[in-house]
Amino acid sequence: METTRHVTATVYVVHDGAVALHEHDGLGKWLPPGGHVDRDELPHEAGLREVREETGLDPELVADTDNIGSPTVEPLPKPQHFQLADVNVHDEFVGHQHVDAVYYARADSRTIDPADGEQPADAWRWFTLDEIDENESLLDPDVAEIGRRAIETVSQ
Numbered sequence: 001m002e003t004t005r006h007v008t009a010t011v012y013v014v015h016d017g018a019v020a021l022h023e024h025d026g027l028g029k030w031l032p033p034g035g036h037v038d039r040d041e042l043p044h045e046a047g048l049r050e051v052r053e054e055t056g057l058d059p060e061l062v063a064d065t066d067n068i069g070s071p072t073v074e075p076l077p078k079p080q081h082f083q084l085a086d087v088n089v090h091d092e093f094v095g096h097q098h099v100d101a102v103y104y105a106r107a108d109s110r111t112i113d114p115a116d117g118e119q120p121a122d123a124w125r126w127f128t129l130d131e132i133d134e135n136e137s138l139l140d141p142d143v144a145e146i147g148r149r150a151i152e153t154v155s156q
Helices: 043-055 129-134 141-155
Strands: 004-015 018-023 034-036 060-062 081-090 093-106 124-128
Touching: 004 043, 004 141, 018 141, 034 043, 043 060, 043 093, 093 141, 124 129, 129 141
Parallel strands: 004 093
Antiparallel strands: 004 018, 004 034, 018 124, 060 093, 081 093
16 A cells, blocks of 8 residues: 655744644644645745634744755755654554644744634643643643744744
């Protein structure tokens, strides 16, 4: 069987020392905003679009960009992490994976106002470093660690 892979983008949004996570209704996990990269999008654009749709926030990406380019090459914001996530596993066979570009971003408020059709605002929670530690059993290890790193990086 062939494994299907989709390119996705995830953004850990930070404001005032806390990261926004929501309890995903389909997966039952606490996750940052993110989703599939559309055919006409670049990964960082998709990540920011997903943040706007899911939270109503319009954050500023915190990412380095190389200064190497040419008339036909444009440098793009670098993801902080690049991951392969198993999404659909059956009897030790992985049927679906996400190739995920993970970014950090800075928001100017904590007001969550999702677009129609998205999970409601009360599904979202802002986790400080201490709250990540206190609720680590609720979070996948990668989400907890990347949440910590995003807070530390954006808060500098």
